[in-house]
Amino acid sequence: MGYAEKRGTYWRARYKLPDGRYGTVTDESGAGIRFRTKRAAEQAANDAEARVREANQRPSLGGPMLFGTYVDTWFARLDLAPSTMQNYRRHLEDHLLPAFGERNLADITDADIAVWEQRERAVGYAASSIRTWRGTLHLVLADAQEDGWIAANPAARRANRGKRAGRSRDRGPEKAITAALGVLLIAERAALMSGRDDEFVQVVWTGFSGSRWGEVIGLETQFVRPAAVRIEWQLYELDSGELVKCPPKDDSYRTLAVPGWLLSMLREHITRKAPKPCACHGFTYVFDGHRPPNTSARRVGPKLADVARLAGVSIGTASDFLHHPGRVAAGTQERITAAIAELGYTRAVEPATTAAHHRRSGFATWVFQPAATGRFPAKAPRPARPVPILSDPWPGVPVRGRGGMDRATACWLPIAPDLTPHGLRHSYKTMMVEMGIPAVLMDTQLGHMDGSIQGRYSHVTAEMTARLLEGLTARWQEALEARRRMHPRSPVRVLDRLLRGSGQDRLPEFSQEGQ
Structure with a gap:
């Protein structure tokens, strides 16, 4: 948009050139025109910029090119990560093609798109989801404009134009987080839900490293180094159920600074498990699933x-x-x-093998959510219900089998309602903020990119890293001490050894190992 620039006793008109620089409105001889008023200069600048846009606008091919027909060719020429291709396909098939598939590209207007947004909002979709789908629509139409099928992109608009209010009306609920003690307590319950120590280590690792879900289940043993952990890959779950090995989100390769106690816990876990290469990828991963794979017979009933x-x-x-x-x-x-x-216990003919990898929905629904909230989610025909437990040993062991509610002596209270596995990543960032960790180190740990001038001129130092590790260690020790005051023992072996001291290797009678 052109503008007027004050030059002493007159105004000159400035407008944007095709290369991004700004030019001045001139007369036939090439001399800058001196305008007496600001309004006249602005009008001349806007007229000049409009002529530039008109001269550089590609002509529309017109014709009966349907949105759905163009999308077929557009999607076919994409060469992106499987996760991105899946997301685009879902956006198109579920939301964009039903609304615009039979429309001519040249007939789609910004008013049509606004009506579509209102209709999606009325159905109950989140504002953030609608923005994502509109972003995909904008991308398709931008390419259609580049290809010459339309003269302008109707999905492009300035922020907040046509809205009744600002961004606050579309802001989602605050993300649930927890503190270091909450991470420890949820990790203990997660291990009790799965019946093994693995989930304790996995939840603690997630809460004190800030790793994404795909990076956690995609962590290979070869990247657990003597003094740090390298994030090189993630496992992304497609709608088909296939887990694809791909680079971390936004190519956020990084070396995580990890406290010594957490690195030792991770290495001891690997030594105890002695994991083998998985059949699906041929690589050795730190964490595996806690249930048999979907294709095998499950071990149901009491254990x-x-x-x-x-x-x-x-x-x-x-x-x-x-x-x-x-x-x-x-x-x-x-x-x-x-x-x-x-x-009614029956012996399995053969010991069930666990799945090579956790599934996000299964872990979140049947391990993490009951641990964090103390309740099983609703699953037809059964409503949401408390986790039945035997109160001894503390903090209670889930009761399995038929009649579990009748045999239970208590149920868990919530630790962090509404917390999700991804909420542990938010919790980790919050802990770093509380410790006063510089933004550049926080971005490095989380795999974020700061493209600002501050980010370009800020660098991680050894002193920053040492402060982070000391702070995480202090919070872990405080959490352990708080847990010890609640009860000096735990039915989770790895935590029980931490509570009693690393030299105590003897398992208590109520160990959950082997469930």
Whole structure:
């Protein structure tokens, strides 16, 4: 848009040239015209800029090119990451083609797009989703303009034009976060939900590294270095269920500064698990799924740990009864037999193998959400319900099998309502803000890019990194001490050893290992 520039006793008209620079309105001899008023200069500048746009505008091919027909060719020539292609396909098929597929490109107007937005909003879609879909529409129409099918892009508009209010009316709810103690408590419950230590390590790693979900399940053992962790890949889950190995979001390759205690926890986890290369990608990953894959028979009903708990014996004793009954005393055999009959426990013919990788929905729904909120989500025909637990040992162990609610003695209270796995990433950023960590280091840890002048002239130093590691370690130690004051023991082995001290390797009777 042209503008008037004050030059002493007169005004001159300035307008934008095709190369981005600004020119001055001149007369036939090339001399700048001196305008007596600001209004006259602005009008001349706007007229000159309009002539520039008209001269550089590509002519429209016109013709009956349907939006749907053009989208077919447009999509076919894209060469993007599978995740991006999937998102574009979803936007087009679910929202754009139903509205504009049979419309001629040249007939689509900004008013049509505004009506479409209002209709999507009336259905109940979030404003952020509608903006994303409009962004895809803008991209398609911008390419159609480049190809000469339309003279202008009707999806382009200045921010907030035609809105009743500013950005605040479309602002979503505040993202739920938690503190270091919340991360620890949720991690403990997640391990109890899955019946193994792995989920404790995974949740703690996510909460104290700020890694994205795809980076967590895509973390390979080869990138767990002696003094840091390298983020090189992620696993992205497509709608088909396939997990695609691809670069991290926005190519955010980075080396994470990790506290020594967290790095030790990660390495001990790898040593204990001794993971093997997965069949789907051929690489060795730090974390795997906690359930059998969807294609295999699931182990349903009560588990051996439930039998052991009801009989008042260790899991090893219950296992000995099944495999080596001669090692078990007669009275103990009677208690285990009664527990098996009461629970309806049946032995699996073959031990179930866990899936190579977690699925986002399965982990969030059946492990993380119950741990964070204390409730199972609604799943037809069953409504949302509390997680039934046996209150001893503290903080309570989930009750499995038929009649679980009848056998439960308590249920969990919420730790962080509405928290999601991605909320741990927000929590990590918030912890760094509280510690006063410089923005450049926060961006480096999270894989963000600051394109401002401040970002270009700011650099990470050893002192910054040391302050971050000291702060994270202090918060972890405070969380451990707070958890120790609640109860000095834990049914999660890795946490129990932390609470008692690293030299304590003996497992308590209520260990969940092997469930």
